Amino acid sequence: MQLRLHEVANARTGDKGNRLNIAVVCRDPAHYPELARQLTPERVAQAFIARRPSKVVRYELPKLAAFNFVLDDVLEGGVNSSLGLDGHGKSLSFLLLDLTVDIAEIKGRKT
Amino acid sequence: MAPTVFIGCGAGFAGDRTDAAGPVIDSLAACDGPRFIMFEMLAERTLALAQLERRADPAYGYNRALVAILQPILARCLDRNIKIIGNFGAANPRAAAERMITLARELGLKPPRIAVVEGDDISGTLNIDELARRETDGTLLKHGKPIVSANVYLGAQPIARALDLGAQIVVTGRVADSALALGPLMHAFGWSADDWDMLAAGTMAGHLLECGAQVTGGYYADPGFKDVPHLDNVGYPIAEISSDGAMVITKPHGTGGLVNRQTVVEQLLYEIHDPASYLVPDVVLDITDVSVDEIGPDRVRVSGSRGKPAPPTLKATxxxxxxxxxxxxxxxxxxxxxxxxxxxxxxxxxxxxxxxxxxxxxxxxxxxxxxxxxxxxxxxxxxxxxxxxxxxxxxxxxxxxxxxxxxxxxxxxxxxxxxxxxxxxxxxxxxxxxxxxxxxxxxxxxxxxxxxxxx
Structure with a gap:
């Protein structure tokens, strides 16, 4: 079924200068392979297109049922120089969680 | 058998709650083994602001919240032999230590044995041109603007040494955040400076603790999807570390928040780039083979970190x-x-x-x-x-x-x-x-x- 990433995964951002990392954690580790197929770095780059990432790297952590995305140059210079309200990019996890994903089955949910 | 070492965290950033440490101390006081509480209160810019304060008045330049934080817990920490390690010294660890001595006197306590760790300030060692040649990305330093502060991230060894010398309180300026936990572990377990796997485990413990409530339900709650009980009274974390480097992350009884696989994994990856190579002064941490297991209510076991030799250079901000x-x-x-x-x-x-x-x-x-x-x-x-x-x-x-x-x-x-x-x-x-x-x-x-x- 099609649903928002927010329904099956957690995300947390961290910043270092102008670089953002977004950890995505499967709430149910069984969803890891499906999300691994769908959450490609290209798709994540597309979700952040307005911020023109110069590079997006995905690190895979199957044992933790998690991914770490590292996006370069998306924080308008970072917390020291951004003119925006969220120079740390703390709210940007929820930009990613808005993506639509296709999940076969959710435990405990009637389809 | 080597004892378990207990490390609590009482603050995770410069503006953190000043009443968080109380329940952590209650919990540590009841534990049997070497016990420490760490305070991480020094973000990148916090130190530069402190440097400006120190220039305006040489008696300042440390995080003055340390008085509000230590006042309610200092007597119990000294009495129960819970050692305090904090980077609240910021640009002036010595003045912070003096202020703590005054605080102890105000509380009617015997003067504690306080160590200060210095040497992170390199603004007098390297001039702007020498720093400019060592800038990693960008060319900000080539423009010749005056420097406000230049500090190296020190590692855990000076903290361990201070504890070896009998310090009850260790006050630092800029150190790697995770060193606030690794230092006590090197001291308590006698880990050597090239025991990479153990240094990696201690770094992971510090990394999980260093943001305070971020591993116990803070920066996590999302009502209806990730519910967290009583976040208004969230318990700050405690790590129970065994001599083989495995650890349990938990929080004080009777506090809000929660510790589960998800809070721990989110924090494990916080501000990490390559999970196989997280660079700190003492070691390069690899978390790609880490296991995170829920072993009881608000108890999560974390093990399997690996270490590689420390990087050849130190990072300065x-x-x-x-x-x-x-x-x-x-x-x-x-x-x-x-x-x-x-x-x-x-x-x-x-x-x-x-x-x-x-x-x-x-x-x-x-x-x-x-x-x-x-x-x-x-x-x-x-x-x-x-x-x-x-x-x-x-x-x-x-x-x-x-x-x-x-x-x-x-x-x-x-x-x-x-x-x-x-x-x-x-x-x-x-x-x-x-x-x-x-x-x-x-x-x-x-x-x-x-x-x-x-x-």
Whole structure:
């Protein structure tokens, strides 16, 4: 079924200068392979297109049922120089969680 | 059998709650084994601000919240032999130690044995040209602006040494955040400086603890999806570390928050780039083979970290004067609010084109689009039905006078702008910008010394 990433995964951002990392954690580790197929770095780059990432790297952590995305140059210079309200990019996890994903089955949910 | 070592965290950033440590101390006091509490209170810019404070008055330049934090727990820590390690010394660890001695006296306590770790400040060791040659990304230092602060991230060894020498409190300036836990572990277990797997485990413990409540339900709650009980009374974390480097993350009984696989994995990856190579001064941490297992209520076991030899250089953060940030806001509410706000934004854009065409500024329509927007965006064409818009403008410049042009224009919207413009707030604040340098180890000399009568 099609649903928002927010329904099956957690995300947390961290910043270092102008670089953002977004950890995505499967709430149910069984969803890891499906999300691994769908959450490609290209798709994540597309979700952040307005911020023109110069590079997006995905690190895979199957044992933790998690991914770490590292996006370069998306924080308008970072917390020291951004003119925006969220120079740390703390709210940007929820930009990613808005993506639509296709999940076969959710435990405990009637389809 | 080597005992379990208990490390609690009482603060995870410079502005953290000052009453968080109490329940952690209650919990540690009941534990059997070496016990420590760490306070991480020094973000990148916090130190530069502290440096400015110290220049204005040599008695300051440390995090003054340490008084509010330590006042309720100091007697119990000293009585129960719970050692305190904190980077609240900021730009002036010695003055912080002196203030603690005064605090102990005020509380009627025997003067504690306080060690200070110094040597992180390299602003007197390397000049701006020497730093510029070591800048890692960017060329900020080539512009010749005066340096506000230059500090190397020290590792855990001086902290371990201070504890070996009998310190009850260790006050540092800039150290790797995770070193606040690794130092006590090297001291308690006698880990050597090249026992990479153990140093990695201690670094992972520090990494999980260093943001305080971020591993116990803070920065996590999302109602209906990730519910967290009693976040208003969230318990700060405690790590129980065994001599093989495995650890259990938990929190004090009777506190809010939660510790589960998800809170721990989220924090494990926080501010990490390559999970196989997280660089700190003492080791390179690899978390790709880590296991995270829920073993009981609010108890999560974390094991399987691996270490690689420490990086050849140390990272320094250099802060420079960053000019001034100006921000001004005005509200439009009720019927037709988004269109009135959009008109106001257009008026400001036209006025600024005439008055200060070179000043780049940003416009946010809080309620329509703000934190997820970008600088240079235009107000959305298909305005929503939001009935309460906060219009925000921001600009950066070298001087307050330059940003004042924008702030004045926003204020003038009261009379000369759209109907019902309300609640203007404006302010201009000095900014600091920072960059990173890689410094050879032989240029850095960490020092441990004791302060006051307890020395």
């Amino acid at each position: 250099v802060c420079l004067d960053g000019g001034v940030l100006g921000e001004a806001e005005i509200s439009y509410a009720g019927i037709n609010a988004p269109r009135r706000a959009k008109l106001a934004a257009e008026i400001i854009a036209a006025r600024m084109r005439k008055r200060a065409p070179k000043l780049q500024f940003r416009t946010d329509m809080v309620g329509e689009i703000s934190v997820h927007g970008t600088t240079g965006q235009v107000a959305p064409n298909d305005l929503g039905n939001c009935r309460d818009v906060r219009l925000r403008f921001a600009a950066g410049a070298e001087s307050a006078a330059e940003v004042a042009v924008l702030l004045d224009e926003v204020e003038a919207l009261y009379c000369a702008g759209p109907a019902g413009g309300a609640g203007v707030r404006r302010h201009a604040t000095p900014r600091l910008i920072s960059t990173s340098c890689l410094i050879e180890r032989d240029k850095v000399m960490p020092r441990v010394s004791f302060v006051g009568e307890g020395a």
